[in-house]
Amino acid sequence: MSQERRIGDVILNVENVSLSFGGVKALTNISFDVREGEVRAIIGPNGAGKSSMLNCINGFYKPTEGMITFKGESHQQMETHQAAEQGIARTFQNIALFRGMTTLDNVMTGRNLKMKKNFLWQALYYGPAVKEELEHREAAERVIDFLEIESIRKTVVGRLPYGLQKRVELARALAAEPDMLLLDEPMAGMNHEEKEDMCRYILDVNEQFGTTIVLIEHDMSVVMDISDRVVVLDYGKKIADGDPDEVRGNQSVIDAYLGVQHD
Numbered sequence: 001m002s003q004e005r006r007i008g009d010v011i012l013n014v015e016n017v018s019l020s021f022g023g024v025k026a027l028t029n030i031s032f033d034v035r036e037g038e039v040r041a042i043i044g045p046n047g048a049g050k051s052s053m054l055n056c057i058n059g060f061y062k063p064t065e066g067m068i069t070f071k072g073e074s075h076q077q078m079e080t081h082q083a084a085e086q087g088i089a090r091t092f093q094n095i096a097l098f099r100g101m102t103t104l105d106n107v108m109t110g111r112n113l114k115m116k117k118n119f120l121w122q123a124l125y126y127g128p129a130v131k132e133e134l135e136h137r138e139a140a141e142r143v144i145d146f147l148e149i150e151s152i153r154k155t156v157v158g159r160l161p162y163g164l165q166k167r168v169e170l171a172r173a174l175a176a177e178p179d180m181l182l183l184d185e186p187m188a189g190m191n192h193e194e195k196e197d198m199c200r201y202i203l204d205v206n207e208q209f210g211t212t213i214v215l216i217e218h219d220m221s222v223v224m225d226i227s228d229r230v231v232v233l234d235y236g237k238k239i240a241d242g243d244p245d246e247v248r249g250n251q252s253v254i255d256a257y258l259g260v261q262h263d
Contacts, residue, residue: 007228008036011212012057012180017066019052019236026052030066030238032231034180039206039213041223043247044233045256050216051093053233054182057214058083058090071179087179091169091186093216099158103168106157107143110175111136143174147201163194167201174205181205183215187222195219199226220257224248232256 012034019027027049034040042050055061057068059078067074070086089110097106144153147167152160157168166186173181186202187195203226205211217223223230224244232240232247234256240247247253 006210007038010034011036011071012214013067013069014053014057015067015069017053017056017063017068019049019056019061020064025236027056027063027233027236030233030236032238032241034212034214035228036179036212037206037210038228039202039215039226041227041230042214042216042233043218043220043223043230044239047235048233048256049236050233051184052236054090054184054214054216058088058182084176087177088182089173089176089178089180090182091166091173091184093184093188095162095165095169097157097165097169097172100156102154102156103149103160103171104137104140104144104153106168107140107171107175108136110143110172111140139177140171140175143171146174146204147171163190163197166190166194166198170198170201170205174209174211178211180212180214183213183217185216185218187217187219195222202226220248 010033014030014032017027017030018025030053042053044050052061056063059080059082062077067076068078069075070083070088073086075082098109144150147170149164149167149171152164152168157165160168170183170186183202187198190198199222202213202215206213227244229242230240230244230247231238232250232253234252239252239256240250242250
């Protein structure tokens with residue numbers, strides 16, 4: 001349902017999060033927050049720790065130190081299923097779809113946490129289980145219509161071009177009806193037209209559903225156009241945080257992207 005866009009209170013708070021793999025520090029003492037209803041970008045050069053940060057938020061990685069608070073609940077370590085149950089959905093830098101399944105079947109997998117009938121009901125496919133599946137299929141079809149992929153709903157995703165696979169992955173995440181959507185380079189590998197389409201869909205999701213969005217993106221023109229606030233990482237450390245204009249003019253950010261060396 002469409003709703004007026006508004007920026008609310010803090011829905012996610014990352015406090016002094018550090019992450020190490022053996023002796024390698026991927027993140028060092030990172031703090032930032034995300035407000036309900038905003039588009040929050042995480043940017044930085046390759047190897048800055050951006051994907052690691054998303055992995056900490058949705059429980060795929062366990063921070064070595066620090067705390068993550070989502071909707072008032074604090075966790076030092078959160079399991080991925082807990083994140084999903086609390087309303088966090090995720091897309092990945094490398095497309096993680098079931099390539100041998102159709103678009104519709106892939107989108108339906110995003111409804112798994114919403115399904116209440118147990119395995120026995122589903123196996124029998126009787127009564128309440130049939131009713132529940134029809135309801136979830138209708139929800140999946142609404143997402144498919146919203147993202148304008150009706151023409152490929154019965155197509156096996158492994159046969160689709162890259163840009164459409166990215167859209168199917170977004171559809172699967174949206175099917176979970178998340179409060180917060182984590183997008184890891186949603187426009188990577190796309191041509192100019194595909195990027196424009198994806199930008200429009202991301203903004204539509206944010207504006208019409210009120211979904212809070214945290215995205216990693218390398219295309220700075222995209223980031224500056226669609227983000228409310230931007231946090232910048234470099235070598236696992238936060239070097240800037242603010243609105244797009246503040247970040248664009250920050251000398252540390254300019255140096256990081258231009259590769260300037262300091263004595």
